[in-house]
Amino acid sequence: MSNCSKCDNTDHVAKAGFLRGKQRYYCKQCDVHFTVEIAGEKISRKPHQTTIIDIAKHLGVAPSTVSRALNNKAEINPATRQAILKVAYELDYKPNLLAQSLNRGETHTIGVIIPNIERPFFAGVLAGIQHMASNAGYRVIICQSNETHQTEILNVQALMASRVDGLLISHSKETSSFEHIKLHLNKGVPIVHFDRVCNELDTPKVIQEDFKGSFDLVEHLIEQGCKRIAIMAGPERLLISRTRFEGYVAALKKHGIAFDKELVYHSNFIKEESSIALNRWLNLPNPPDGIFTVHYANAIEMMVEVKKRKIKIPEEIAFVGFGDELIAELFDPSLTVFHLFPYQVGETAASLLIDNIIHKENFTHQYSKTVKGELIIRDSSLRKQL
């Protein structure tokens, strides 16, 4: 029998079952339960990062004082402050951001959701976001939706669970319902859309010159003498696709060229689509003499095919597209593009979001900041001037 933990006596002690593997006792007299500690086994002390309490003990002050000193608060004696700072340095104190975040209710982290990090455009955006964020003292957590609605929803949940201070999002090609965003928007979470924005939600947005870019590219083709211009448009659900499509239509209209449904193909970001669309067009009774692909990669892929067939670019078919990639410049023939600036998109979006986070209450929404693009005319569309 063991000694009671209270009266240190064994007289009235009786066994009282097992608890988590240990024998349990009960002292009738003291009305107390207890288990016996297995001797030893208590040495495992973790390495332990220095905390504010360590500093406090070290100097014989209260943790609150240390906190005040470290955070440069008022009510503190400059002398003690210096002393604390010194010890903090000596003990290599690093504040525990988790504890800070928990206490302050903000994580100084922003979440980013993009369809795919491997797309150079988004990588560029990310770089811009990172740059702006880290300058403002914010960390960045990145999620990829992989172009699926479901994953996007999971991403949002994961980021909100991580208690990010704000959200930057470019929707997946599938996304047509926005409840998962609305939910958190209504709770007051700052959210900024970029590139693949949506109009149904009342968020600040960063877009590009999608309409103008399309319009300029198509008009350029027309000026080069193209009469039948095909368009490889983006997924229909995306607003950005529709806007670009409208630019195409508008340019045709302005120049009195009839719109032909046969010349429209809505891509879905699948690899084989380029050759499918191209073949369809080339087999038409009167095939196009100009092709506008919303995504530069499609133009390149098509040009590869067209070159194989010994069709002359740009004389027989001219190509233009949106893009920001080196390949457009280096490919032979070089591709005329409406050049995009993903880095700027990222910077703009991030700064908008951070503004929003900091001035949460009285944030006057600034909708639709537009990052300008640039029409770069190259060999794929530039026909010899007569």
Added chain:
Amino acid sequence: MSNCSKCDNTDHVAKAGFLRGKQRYYCKQCDVHFTVEIAGEKISRKPHQTTIIDIAKHLGVAPSTVSRALNNKAEINPATRQAILKVAYELDYKPNLLAQSLNRGETHTIGVIIPNIERPFFAGVLAGIQHMASNAGYRVIICQSNETHQTEILNVQALMASRVDGLLISHSKETSSFEHIKLHLNKGVPIVHFDRVCNELDTPKVIQEDFKGSFDLVEHLIEQGCKRIAIMAGPERLLISRTRFEGYVAALKKHGIAFDKELVYHSNFIKEESSIALNRWLNLPNPPDGIFTVHYANAIEMMVEVKKRKIKIPEEIAFVGFGDELIAELFDPSLTVFHLFPYQVGETAASLLIDNIIHKENFTHQYSKTVKGELIIRDSSLRKQL
């Protein structure tokens, strides 16, 4: 005068200075100080996410019980457990990851440091890391060193401050001292190197077939009849550059080709270097008939220049390089590469790290996992067979 907060009497109350803007009083009798609360001004209640305590109150149980139910612990009545789960669902409870992390001492987050997210290789690696990490329930924080040593150090500090559970790193081209890593390694932080690894540190590493790739590419050039092979090597500080360089040297040696210092140029990832190196080589008394660039982009840039000069590829000069980019395939002429698999590198590194995190104690280091590459012979080096 105001009523004492204790005796609720005004008799012995006297003013006692100002405290944070409010008038302060002192009750002699009760020996008590107090300030008067400005009426109102107390309504600002935050929206408040449901917590474990809300659930507990809702059911009249203790928070600890709720925690046990939610975490599927033993010692809990299935009935209460169901009840708790139900309420949790109804109240849309989401655990506060911050609080969990603080308590458990782990964040379920891994930090990644890469030189530049815009380099497609690293974007690919990131995608692999993300995939593996999110499957294992880990979040990912990404930092860019921008190829500078100083930023890399700051990155490490930032990530450690965020209390990441482990670190994945590919060093900047400048990094030649590794104290900033060693420091945390010694504290027991799991760290895995990938791609740009370093040998001075006792960490698991994920590398590629750098030696073999170089060797194969150069040997291929030799088999195609090249006698003088130039190399555009990487920054000298990087181990990966040195390894690749050694592969080059070894291939030359095997085939009895003399090593010529004139044919070596160490790149530093600066844009103009391609033309500088190329010009230098072309102006040599006996210029190279084969060029091996460690980075495919340099090969492409050089080929652009070479094409302008009407020098024939591959007949007069053949090109090969490391790479994983579409442009290598689409460029004219298509580039022979030792194809890399960044996504796999990322996956491997992440799984190694997560293994390391989970089995922290008894982790048997598995050094140098190698992700295999693939020699893809294309037009830039394939001379007409006689």
Added chain:
DNA sequence: ACAGTTACCGCAAACGATTCCGATAGGTTT
């Protein structure tokens, strides 16, 4: 000398979740 004031600091309660213990109530054994 004393009310009134200031400067500085400590205490303790948050933040949200986990977990070690001990406390019950109701069984089972002898």
Added chain:
DNA sequence: AAACCTATCGGAATCGTTTGCGGTAACTGT
């Protein structure tokens, strides 16, 4: 029926920081 057990739950400490508020000593002016 006493002795022992099990299942289940509550209390309180803990993680590391921040912060509201009260306490104390010393200082100011009259």
